[in-house]
Amino acid sequence: MNRLATERESLWLYLHFSQLALEAQQLEAGIAGLLDTRGQKLELCSYDAVQAGLEPGMAIATAFSICPEVELFHPNPERVQQQLEALALWAGSFSAQVVLYPPEGLLLEVASMLDYFGGLNNLWQQMEQRLKRLGFQVRYATGHTPLAARLLARAGRSLVIEGRASHRQVLQMLPLSQLELPAKQQDQLRGMGLLRLEQLHALPRDAISSRFGVKLLDYLDRLEGRRPDPQVLFEPPPIFQQFHEFSREIEHSLALLFPLRRILEALAGYLQRRELLAQQLILTLVERDGGHQQHDIGHASGSADDETWLELCKLRLEQVKLQQPILALQVEVERFKTSQQQSYDLFDSQRHAEDPMDLLSRLQVRLGEAAVQPVTLCADHRPEQSWQLKQHPQKAVDNATMPLPKGRPGWLLKSPQRISQHQLPPHIELKTGPERISSGWWDAQQVRRDYYIARWADGRHGWLFRDAQGGWYLHGWFG
Amino acid sequence: MATETGSLHKLLHKGEVWRGRQAAEQLRHRCLSSGFPQLDALLPGQGWQASQLVELLYSDEGSGELGVLLPLLAELSQQERWVLWVDPPHIPYAPALLGAGVNLDRVQVVRSNSRRDRLWCLEQSLKSGCCSAVLGWLPAGQEKAIRRLQVAAVEGDCRGFLFRHSRCQSQHSAAPCRLLLEPHPEGVTVSALKRRGGWPLPPRLIPVSPVVSQTAEPDAGPARLTLVGTST
């Protein structure tokens, strides 16, 4: 909670990013739709999708039959929240007091910024310009109370005005359906033909409270400024870190610029709000096989300007030739400079020697990311598929409950080794078997084998199999 | 495992176990039973000592080199710290490890790029204090390095196991404990070439064969082993 300046007449600006749930996932404009949580109907449609004849509420099958090339996304609330927070950082350029209204709204206190920007119109002009560059669809409105700004924006009023009286006048025509009332109460109001705020005003307060309860009156009072309405301000985190996972793979490095621009805009807002300059930006690209590419991009004197940083990133990315498609990108800034020219590094301190994860990172730094990996078990009958170096979330199994195959060797050969005819019995004595493994028809690695445990003449035990063609192979040693 | 150590304490208490010059020092370290009484008898302190580098010498994989260690690894992997495998010659096979009771969450496999990296890696891990055991595969002629590794193992309170070819047995080694493994129809024979706090001992047979349970069954008649056609 925060107390707010009361001398000045308060003024708020609300930004409603109506398509954020979709745009947060969309890489670029196109025919796209967001599915509902059950994955059966369209919840949101991009501008292009509406042009193509799609509309929210449509069933998937209908959507596809009207427009087969539509790109559909499942809801990803986490991603939307991230994006909203990024926008809150961005909004730091315009106001020191930003309030998050998840999932898709931002409230900015602007009364105290008017002097700085030279009036509301100037402020709005600058903001509108920056909003355009971001490329999000936005509805906006000012309000003399937080609630007024929010409701007017959501109602699509595109309003930038000052003054309590003028706002109150606009509110008169506000449809009651825009009020965030319980669905039941909405129905009741509609059911009496009460459609606009002015109609409610025409009724006696006690007639309203006896029918709809005191809560509704309270709500109306907050809306119109007759009651205070304290807000919880958004607090930017100590370091700047933005992670953006793409909904599809990126194959050209320059295609990263679009999402990057949004992140850098957020960075600019972040820096401005905290009165900092960024000196080094770490750009990490996550590749399809899980590997990372890291690019450290520095600015010797430090900068808070998004255009500068975008230019630097662009220069770097032009040199990058992607070996693999990119799944996600992360931008991180750990080194800042205050405007007072003091350099500091958040993570300059001594590492904690006893943290087991630190050892692994140290090894990875020297040997490469892929050089250190855990061994995991996979539920698959095929011997070469039943283990894995990396943790693979899809196939990871609960070791405790899974039936384990018995009689498996401690060593598995990286690839089965052909055994020539003359090595076979009697040189090799089959001890147990056959265990027939025939599985994996669904991918390209189908296996049809008979496995045996056998003893070699020197007393060692090996694991070997015969394939469907009758060839013999060694596949492991009982070490 | 708990009862093994329990009985060890009992034995020590009764004074039935020979104690050498360094008995006092040994007692400072906890020993963990190997899971095989025959092997424990070979090891000073009746088990694998802490903070110690052990050399396991054998000619080819399949000589019981994992079998003798698995019970220990199973125990150690219950701790918070890592069990690190540095450049194993084959894939440590998860089903077998798990079957032996090893907690895979604590196991990490490291692949180094060069011999230098490998030694660096072994040393770092041993002395980091983050590992309960470090397993490494080293070629011949690393005597100087082995000394450093032993120091690292003590520093990091870590059990180190170096797997080397049996032909290295004639070379000098700074490892306090050197064991020679040789395959045997019933398992593996282990000879202690060198052990701190004891004399070398004659080979002992350790039953680590994968098919023991089969042959031990009386009355079953000869196992019917036939090749079954892959057709129907």
Place this chain on the structure above:
Amino acid sequence: MQYAELHCISNFSFLRGASHPDELVKRAHELGYQALAITDECSVAGVVRAWEARRDLPLKLIVGAEFYLDDHCLVLLAPDRQAYAALCALISTCRRRCEKGQYELRWDDLAEGVGGCLLLFRPANSPASDTENALACGKRLKAWFPQRCWWLLERLLENGDDGRFQQQIRQSRMLGIPPVCGNDVHMHHPDRQRLQDVLTAIRLRTSVQRAGFALAANAERHLRSFRKLQHLYPDELLQETAAIAERCHFDLSELRYEYPAELVPEGSSAKQHLLGLVMAGQKVRYPDGTPEQVQRQIDYELKVIGEMQYEHYFLTIHDIVRFARAQQILCQGRGSAANSVVCYCLHITEVDPLKVNLLFERFISKERNEPPDIDVDFEHERREEVIQYIYRQYGRERAGLAATVISYRAKSAVRDVGKALGMDESYLTWLLSRLDRRDHENPWLAQLATMGGDEPAPIYQQFVALVAEILDFPRHLSQHVGGFVISAGPLSELVPVENAAMKDRTVIQWNKDDLEALGLLKVDVLSLGMLTAIRKTLDLLSEQTGKPVRLQDIPREDPAVYAMLSQADSIGVFQVESRAQMSMLPRLKPQRYYDLVIEVAIVRPGPIQGDMVHPYLRRRDGIEAVDYPSEAVKEVLERTLGVPIFQEQVIKLAMVAAGFTGGEADQLRRAMAAWRRTGYIRQYQQKLVDGMLERGYELDFAQRICRQIEGFGEYGFPESHAASFALLVYISAWLKCHHPAAFCCSLLNSQPMGFYTPAQLIQDAQRHGVTVLPVDLNASGWDHSLEPRSPVDTLPEDQYRSLRLGLRLIKGLSKRGAEALIEARPATGYQSVSQARQRCRLSRSDWDALAAAGAMNSISEHRYQARWELLADTPWLELDSDPVAAIHDDPIRLAAPDEQSDLEEDFRNTGVSLGRHPLALMREQGVLPRCLKAEQLTECRHGQLVHVAGLVTNRQRPGTASGVTFVTLEDESGQINLVVWQATAKAQRRALLAANILQVSGVLEREGEVIHVVAGRLQDISFQWDALKVKSRDFR
């Protein structure tokens, strides 16, 4: 070598077994097995199919079942009838303990030895510590199954298999339980491994990629060759299987089924009793004495019934029908029973068989040796009374519903297989949306194959192959709509009984085909909404006239009725109210009862696809000459002018023209019913063509008959069935014709039923001059009712009542609330909202519903005011205080809703509006320029370009006219029928699929009385309605 597989599940162990029972039987025979046991998990649902497949093979079929208990596998085999009964009883017990689809076996269940069943025991595959447990179980089982217990050894070449094999042999020796081998068969051939894996994934709701060790490690659970068996098992074990098979004698053909005997009075025989009932019935049916021809037929029928010993069956059905009649529940037999005079006399059917050309042989024939099939329709709202009577009369132990096997069809197969292969659900939805399952040229499976692109990914190819493979695989048992099996003894000794999803229902594990194959009798207790509506109309008429009006009081062959039907004025009339029927009526112009029989049968996919409609009409109108290729054919086809329309005619044709024997013709009939599924019919078609050519018929004629048979596959209509239905067509048409208010009222009171919504039925009634009054808390009952009309009305006397809508129409109003409201209603009616609330304490939602429906308008001006007043926090007064004093005038008056809002609320809250039609409003606002009203279309000429608009009330794509979408629009003057060709539909998909209000420019086509508009341009003008709303609100 002798071998019998004793442990084998079919796909009736749902989502476990990967082969159909007949595939297993055939494969076992090919491999030279001596016997095969079908041992589905706690089920015998698949054995009848296996038994049928085995019919001509020298393979012994053993009936058994497997059970899992504490992870141990127990296989029970039935050596004789008594053991079989015990097995069925055990399965019933295990199933009845659990919810549908589950079972629970307990050790105690086995203590009595399950009536002599043989037991194979395979202990759980668990760690050695459980050896003791296995031994203990083995010991116990040996004691319970002396000399009938074996240790089941199965080598499936799995992990640790050989060690376990040795251990098991040792354990069995220790206990002295003889070992025998089996192969836990899940599929007839190892090629089914893929499908087996997919089934496992479906069962576990995962994908094959993620199913891991839940999948089998290999394909060894199949029927194995002798060579392989000999590799795997010692000879003694193999011989033991044959020895066990030798001990099993039970064959399903031994099942004889006895109908309840209690219906026969003491001292009388079933035969005598039936004769007595028939004679009593004759007196009613033929009050002037039974014609000699009829008497001869009755004697003949009774003789055949006697020879087949079906008396009890007829007595049972008679008993059910008698109960219904005593309870005033309308009922009527349909199906082949209508061929029987005996059924007519027993009041099971209402059609006098002699009035229609029916065949008793179609009903019962000695040659066919197949049980008669009697389906009886009851009023849909009261069928449950009949069902509960049956349970009461015969007891739950002796009465059960037949099962319906729910199998994989296109949609479920694509969905489940796709998911099992890890495909995205929205992708599957997309695939399904693009499949045209009605396209006969290009079957949907072929379409599916092409959707993978020119070079489909391997996984896609497997997907298509697996979808094809899984089709027709059973998924679960459901209950048949009304097929009852009633037995003399406990039913569970005949076939297992399990719980249905519906409470208080039990189903048996066999479906209707299985029962038929075994020659077991069942009676179909079906429900028909129209019977309810007819009975309610009769009740209203009785009330109105003060004397009972019965079905038989309705005059027959009334020309006014036929005149009405010939105008396609048939909304609400049974069967002939659909759009297709409506367009046929003016062409067929029915003049008599038999025309209705044809009308009912001809507008079916079968006759339409077989191209029978046009020849029939041409011949009827005298445009085409009626000729017959032979005298024999003439006899069969004469009554339908040489065009086969009924299923019976096709069968008869096969006999007289192609030389089919009675048995063959009957097989043809069965193949016809199932041809799409099995494709068996092709072999009969060839035989049919050959037979006809041989007998000198022309190829053209023969091929036409074949095509027609194919058409019959899709719901061909037997004449007897059509005859029963036609009777209801006539009766409902008569009621509509002469008592439109009462008829409409009853239809509304019988909802849901029929083809039309209440709104459409009401509009139709209004067009027929019925005054419809709104629902009103002071005037309406729960049901819709008739009210005397005001004296100023001058309509004919029998239509002197108007229709008052009932409270049941109000969405969200509870029946209890409505009853309380009526109960407390003062003689003068409620005077105000507050008075109503004082007298009657309804829940808030009930009050809201009443206000929303406009039912309080008579005391509160309009909905808005009613709601406002309802929300006033009026304190409850004591009952004895003066209510009038408590009524205070609320000074606040809210504005009334406009016409459009009223209309919307009417639709939203009652589904019906008595106000102006939305299209009338739109027309008045001038947003429908140049659009003609439906009624104006009759004045247009053929080929004229017209513009129309209307609410979209129906969109359908009938299977017969692939590519054409029929859309029905409704405006203030009536219905407009649109025809949308495929190309048009494709180009304007969005408007076609999504519009609520459609404006159409198109070409008018007329054929006689039938008018439709072939759509050219489609325009979704739904937004106009919303625009109207905004306009009317913002500019007041």
